[in-house]
Amino acid sequence: MGATHSRKTTLPAVFAFAVAAAALGAGPAAARDEPPAVGGGSGIVIDQRATCTLTTVGYDAAGRLVGLTAGHCGEPGAAVSAEAAPDQGVVGRFVRTNHELDYAVIAFDPDRISPVNRVGTLSIAGIGAPAQFPNVVCKKGRTTGSTCGVTWGDLAGPESRTWTQLCVLEGDSGAPIVVGSTLVGMVNAYYGVGCFGPEMGTDIHAVVADLNAGSEVGAGFRPI
Missing domain, CATH: 2.40.10.10 (Trypsin-like serine proteases)
Structure with a gap:
């Protein structure tokens, strides 16, 4: 939970x-x-x-x-x-x-x-637009720490959602997703196998x- x-x-x-x-x-x-x-x-x-x-x-x-x-x-x-x-x-x-x-x-x-x-190597200097393919995004989660991966985009899903190849596991929910030091989203879920299947997150501009x-x-x- x-x-x-x-x-x-x-x-x-x-x-x-x-x-x-x-x-x-x-x-x-x-x-x-x-x-x-x-x-x-x-x-x-x-x-x-x-x-x-x-x-x-x-x-x-x-x-x-x-x-x-x-x-x-x-x-x-x-x-x-x-x-x-x-x-x-x-x-x-x-x-x-x-x-x-x-x-x-x-x-x-x-x-x-x-x-x-x-926090650690991740800093947040402001909020920015959603990441798009082939942007590389990074995150810091309490379980898997700092990792980076390519952005796939919304994959025909809701515009508020972005798919990435970030490594996430249980406990990483809510982890900030950044491009450089710009916050662009948060971690919400992964599909299939953690750190192998794609991560699905919410664009921070939709939240704001x-x-x-x-x-x-x-x-x-x-x-x-």
Whole structure:
């Protein structure tokens, strides 16, 4: 649950560290209280059981700190924790889920995370148009890490969907898909065998357009 869909035929440290920390005036308790860095490509845990990947984090028109991920990862009210910092507890909650486009909005507690635009080697500098064949796109998922592959296009499917040859497995759902540092989509599913069959994702411009069509949390979203 909350993992990347696989569809075969249909869519669907220890003492030295403590001494060093004390010398800096910060002990283990202070380290635990430091908000975790969270951004596109970060692993998230939903209701302490399902794992997914955050697409991106930013602010909406009302100045709320929000993030995006795949819609099948959770329903409104579901609790979100940072996989890399489980001791922090709940850092946000799902507030909106769109199953047609398969995306969701998470409202984060600004005191519980440090939003970032770079996670590992993947950075997000803005949002761009959908990738088309033969563009090479890359993604960072909490399961398979950073991988790249060619874009096949929409393959006569909905214009909001893009097929790629990205390697994805369960838990990569919501992973940001980028061209360079431009966010163009999110991972939603794979067909057949993971990391062999094609990946199907949702174009980020379709997600933003849907968000902006209303006045709910997330409207006017812009990545940090």
